[in-house]
Amino acid sequence: xxxxxxxxxxxxxKIREQFFPTASxxxxxxxxxxxxATAYSDLDLVVVFENVENARRQSFVFDxxxxxxxIHDAQTLEYFFREVDRxxxxxxxxxxxxxxxxxxxxxETGSLIKSLARRVLEEGPIPWGQKERENSRYAISNMVxxxxxxxxxxxxxxxxxxxxxxxxxHFLRSQSQWSAKGKSIPRRLMGxxxxxxxxxxxxxxxxxxxxxxxxxxxxxxxxxxxxxxxxFEGYTREAPKEWRMPEP
Numbered sequence: 413x414x415x416x417x418x419x420x421x422x423x424x425x426k427i428r429e430q431f432f433p434t435a436s437x438x439x440x441x442x443x444x445x446x447x448x449a450t451a452y453s454d455l456d457l458v459v460v461f462e463n464v465e466n467a468r469r470q471s472f473v474f475d476x477x478x479x480x481x482x483i484h485d486a487q488t489l490e491y492f493f494r495e496v497d498r499x500x501x502x503x504x505x506x507x508x509x510x511x512x513x514x515x516x517x518x519x520e521t522g523s524l525i526k527s528l529a530r531r532v533l534e535e536g537p538i539p540w541g542q543k544e545r546e547n548s549r550y551a552i553s554n555m556v557x558x559x560x561x562x563x564x565x566x567x568x569x570x571x572x573x574x575x576x577x578x579x580x581x582h583f584l585r586s587q588s589q590w591s592a593k594g595k596s597i598p599r600r601l602m603g604x605x606x607x608x609x610x611x612x613x614x615x616x617x618x619x620x621x622x623x624x625x626x627x628x629x630x631x632x633x634x635x636x637x638x639x640x641x642x643x644f645e646g647y648t649r650e651a652p653k654e655w656r657m658p659e660p
Contacts, residue, residue: 416444421515424438424440424455426474428459435461436485440512441457441507442456457480457481460486462485467492469481469483482505489505492505493506498535498537536589544585548578551578552575552582555575556575559572559619560625565623572619575628575632577597579612579632583608584604586635598612612631615628
């Protein structure tokens with residue numbers, strides 16, 4: 413793994429020199445920095461300039477490496493930290509900045525954005541209110557009903573996959589914890605509550621491998637209990653009044 417990081421650092425340095433020589437801060441982040449890279453991992457780069465017209469995400473291939481560059485200035489970076497990631501509950505960009513390795517050396521801008529990222533991570537996501545809790549309870553309740561007596565294995569697998577992410581998100585967000593998405597969910601659950609992570613693993617393995625959904629249903633009951641349990645009757649949501657086409 414150390415060889416992988418060394419190669420990534422070398423390639424990232426070349427990218428900086430060739431494509432982003434005027435950047436105020438340049439960080440290599442992601443799985444290679446965490447020693448979790450595979451043969452197919454990409455390079456995650458955070459590139460910060462003094463000023464950009466608008467933030468952007470740029471994907472390209474360099475020396476055989478797939479690269480994802482997240483290009484910002486200090487103002488757009490803070491906006492994404494506070495108005496995008498804190499709202500979603502998934503701290504993708506703050507994590508990258510916090511854990512990133514600055515190349516070719518530390519800079520004042522790099523120190524400032526790392527300090528900001530750590531501050532945002534400590535603040536946590538925007539807390540859920542009753543509306544968010546009810547929306548999550550309702551969604552999970554619907555999925556649980558779909559797996560109580562699934563019509564076929566294909567439908568079961570699709571619903572269980574979605575339920576895994578929804579249940580993990582509810583468990584974390586309902587406790588005002590940062591959440592995660594995709595392949596990062598198991599790592600986040602392990603970091604917050606190893607015992608619960610194991611319960612999730614066992615329950616969903618039973619559903620996927622044996623098509624036994626009872627452990628998943630019991631786990632959903634347990635997670636939702638603190639917020640009032642499953643929700644269907646009485647759930648109401650109104651669309652905004654402006655959601656209508658103008659009259660001809």
